[in-house]
Amino acid sequence: xxxxxxxxxxxxxxxxxxxxxxxxxxxxxxxxxxxxxxxxxxxxxxxxxxxxxxxxxxxxxxxxxxxxxxxxxxxxxxxxxxxxxxxxxxxxxxxxxxxxxxxxxxxxxxxxxxxxxxxxxxxxxxxxxxxxxxxxxxxxxxxxxxxxxxxxxxxxxxxxxxxxxxxxxxxxxxxxxxxxxxxxxxxxxxxxxxxxxxxxxxxxxxxxxxxxxxxxxxxxxxxxxxxxxxxxxxxxxxxxxxxxxxxxxxxxxxxxxxxxxxxxxxxxxxxxxxxxxxxxxxxxxxxxxxxxxxxxxxxxxxxxxxxxxxxxxxxxxxxxxxxx
Amino acid sequence: xxxxxxxxxxxxxxxxxxxxxxxxxxxxxxxxxxxxxxxxxxxxxxxxxxxxxxxxxxxxxxxxxxxxxxxxxxxxxxxxxxxxxxxxxxxxxxxxxxxxxxxxxxxxxxxxxxxxxxxxxxxxxxxxxxxxxxxxxxxxxxxxxxxxxxxxxxxxxxxxxxxxxxxxxxxxxxxxxxxxxxxxxxxxxxxxxxxxxxxxxxxxxxxxxxxxxxxxxxxxxxxxxxxxxxxxxxxxxxxxxxxxxxxxxxxxxxxxxxxxxxxxxxxxxxxxxxxxxxxxxxxxxxxxxxxxxxxxxxxxxxxxxxxxxxxxxxxxxxxxxxxx
Numbered sequence: 001x002x003x004x005x006x007x008x009x010x011x012x013x014x015x016x017x018x019x020x021x022x023x024x025x026x027x028x029x030x031x032x033x034x035x036x037x038x039x040x041x042x043x044x045x046x047x048x049x050x051x052x053x054x055x056x057x058x059x060x061x062x063x064x065x066x067x068x069x070x071x072x073x074x075x076x077x078x079x080x081x082x083x084x085x086x087x088x089x090x091x092x093x094x095x096x097x098x099x100x101x102x103x104x105x106x107x108x109x110x111x112x113x114x115x116x117x118x119x120x121x122x123x124x125x126x127x128x129x130x131x132x133x134x135x136x137x138x139x140x141x142x143x144x145x146x147x148x149x150x151x152x153x154x155x156x157x158x159x160x161x162x163x164x165x166x167x168x169x170x171x172x173x174x175x176x177x178x179x180x181x182x183x184x185x186x187x188x189x190x191x192x193x194x195x196x197x198x199x200x201x202x203x204x205x206x207x208x209x210x211x212x213x214x215x216x217x218x219x220x221x222x223x224x225x226x227x228x229x230x231x232x233x234x235x236x237x238x239x240x241x242x243x244x245x246x247x248x249x250x251x252x253x254x255x256x257x258x259x260x261x262x263x264x265x266x267x268x269x270x271x272x273x274x275x276x277x278x279x280x281x282x283x284x285x286x287x288x289x290x291x292x293x294x295x296x297x298x299x300x301x302x303x304x305x306x307x308x309x310x311x312x313x314x315x316x317x318x319x320x321x322x323x324x
Numbered sequence: 325x326x327x328x329x330x331x332x333x334x335x336x337x338x339x340x341x342x343x344x345x346x347x348x349x350x351x352x353x354x355x356x357x358x359x360x361x362x363x364x365x366x367x368x369x370x371x372x373x374x375x376x377x378x379x380x381x382x383x384x385x386x387x388x389x390x391x392x393x394x395x396x397x398x399x400x401x402x403x404x405x406x407x408x409x410x411x412x413x414x415x416x417x418x419x420x421x422x423x424x425x426x427x428x429x430x431x432x433x434x435x436x437x438x439x440x441x442x443x444x445x446x447x448x449x450x451x452x453x454x455x456x457x458x459x460x461x462x463x464x465x466x467x468x469x470x471x472x473x474x475x476x477x478x479x480x481x482x483x484x485x486x487x488x489x490x491x492x493x494x495x496x497x498x499x500x501x502x503x504x505x506x507x508x509x510x511x512x513x514x515x516x517x518x519x520x521x522x523x524x525x526x527x528x529x530x531x532x533x534x535x536x537x538x539x540x541x542x543x544x545x546x547x548x549x550x551x552x553x554x555x556x557x558x559x560x561x562x563x564x565x566x567x568x569x570x571x572x573x574x575x576x577x578x579x580x581x582x583x584x585x586x587x588x589x590x591x592x593x594x595x596x597x598x599x600x601x602x603x604x605x606x607x608x609x610x611x612x613x614x615x616x617x618x619x620x621x622x623x624x625x626x627x628x629x630x631x632x633x634x635x636x637x638x639x640x641x642x643x644x645x646x647x648x
Contacts, residue, residue, distance in 0.1 A: 038464075040459050040460070041459065112446065112447060112473065112474060116446070116449060119439060119440035119444075120440055122436065123436060123615075125444060129450075132599075135362055135364050135613075136364070140362075140615070141362065143615050144617075145619070146620060147620060149436065149619050151432060172497065173497070174494075272456035286454075288447075289455055289456060289459075291471070293468075294467065294471055295469070295471050295472070
């Protein structure tokens with residue numbers, strides 16, 4: 001195979017860069033004038049892109065649409081909103097460009113993060129950490145007797161990909177009743193997959209609603225006033241997908257009225273929320289700053305995942321985490 | 325069988341009392357002059373005890389030692405420190421008194437609680453909840469890249485009973501390396517059981533040290549300066565056993581120096597800690613007020629557990645959660 005040029009626009013540290021360079025040798029890395037510092041950031045157009053056979057990072061959409069050489073783009077995030085358009089899909093199909101993402105890299109951390117949310121809520125950690133209730137006082141008894149056990153509770157997962165698959169494994173010892181909503185049912189999910197028509201009934205019974213939906217035209221404000229009102233009163237809502245999938249004003253209303261018991265969000269729109277945003281001051285709204293996928297060794301794992309796919313590409317084997 | 329008298333000193337609510345009364349009928353409940361309001365509280369001596377065939381709750385030790393009728397005491401807590409003396413054990417053995425506890429009732433909640441601690445620590449929830457770091461800033465990257473995945477980390481469990489058994493089931497999807505220390509090895513634990521002599525080496529490698537030891541003469545200050553110094557620097561310590569098993573001054577020193585990364589405690593000595601206690605102001609010490617075993621339905625589950633054992637008692641079947 002000829003010498004390939006791999007355009008990389010994401011700087012993950014010197015050790016990771018060395019790992020990447022050695023991993024692709026004798027093929028060549030090429031770089032833009034300006035690197036981005038996070039797998040989540042958007043890169044700008046760069047003329048060097050025209051030479052690339054492969055792109056790794058957050059390649060600019062306009063660059064891809066102008067490329068005559070590109071055959072494969074590997075996105076360093078799990079989210080791929082800006083590529084998820086009819087125009088881009090048509091271009092990729094016409095020019096045989098494969099698109100893969102890094103969802104495998106983040107699945108474990110994301111699943112641990114959302115389960116940390118679930119357990120912190122169930123065990124009332126925000127209310128119980130640091131309080132000095134004396135044994136057998138009314139406030140102590142109240143704290144003790146209001147923590148629900150997870151066993152046999154009901155869960156609705158919105159969006160079924162790598163994170164949901166891993167979350168199901170983690171939830172298995174709790175014998176929870178889990179169903180998921182996804183756009184295309186494959187039949188190998190291992191749990192009941194529900195349609196949009198079945199969603200209201202499922203939401204009405206769920207103790208936990210876990211949103212892992214990606215951002216796209218269909219998912220915009222998916223969690224609307226209507227869907228929030230379909231949920232069981234006091235249900236707990238989690239979002240580790242994308243902030244745009246939630247009508248945040250409706251969410252604030254539901255949290256204020258007690259329609260939702262609490263919300264645990266790792267993603268918002270925008271990020272971070274501006275000072276004074278209503279969600280920031282609600283005592284039953286818990287927000288982490290888009291860190292669910294983060295973990296020790298993240299950069300090495302990102303590179304390792306790309307390199308594994310790179311070897312498959314060289315071997316003309318099917319790529320993993322393929323989106324298009 | 326003759327009509328039995330069941331002394332109950334713990335008031336768990338009117339619904340639970342009705343459940344208990346109906347469950348033991350036609351046998352008779354008898355009560356002390358003063359009920360205790362929590363399964364964890366200690367009851368006082370009461371003359372009515374002399375008539376009891378069975379005691380359920382927190383029966384006073386002196387009452388038991390004077391009883392000529394008692395055949396079985398079922399403790400409403402998991403802890404049984406005040407019965408765990410050579411004198412009491414000898415008396416129980418001589419008079420064929422069986423002692424059972426309620427550890428089964430609390431195992432699920434305790435295991436969920438300590439795992440909530442583990443995940444909150446791993447996902448850095450105390451540092452990340454409510455902070456508004458912007459994507460790709462140094463503080464954001466630091467938060468993202470310092471969360472360890474649980475996968476393949478090392479755990480030492482101190483004390484191996486119902487909680488540890490349940491915790492092992494919960495940890496299974498994470499493929500952690502778990503060993504436990506217990507006084508008497510049975511061989512059916514399913515994980516390596518280590519001796520006191522092997523403990524220093526195990527502590528030196530553990531990322532997580534989970535203390536579930538009961539309080540007794542052997543376990544007093546088990547977590548000493550020496551054992552804390554045997555741990556790997558930065559290890560995380562959890563205590564859901566009893567506060568007396570930890571030298572709290574030594575713990576504060578280890579937390580201040582960074583020898584321990586953090587401590588998550590549901591139990592302290594005393595409870596609550598007095599205002600101004602050093603552990604209360606350490607930023608890497610997280611304390612909940614002895615609520616690990618608490619859960620929705622706790623009273624009903626306690627009564628249900630007793631009634632299940634009561635039927636076994638009537639059938640002369642072996643009692644569950646038997647201690648003596």
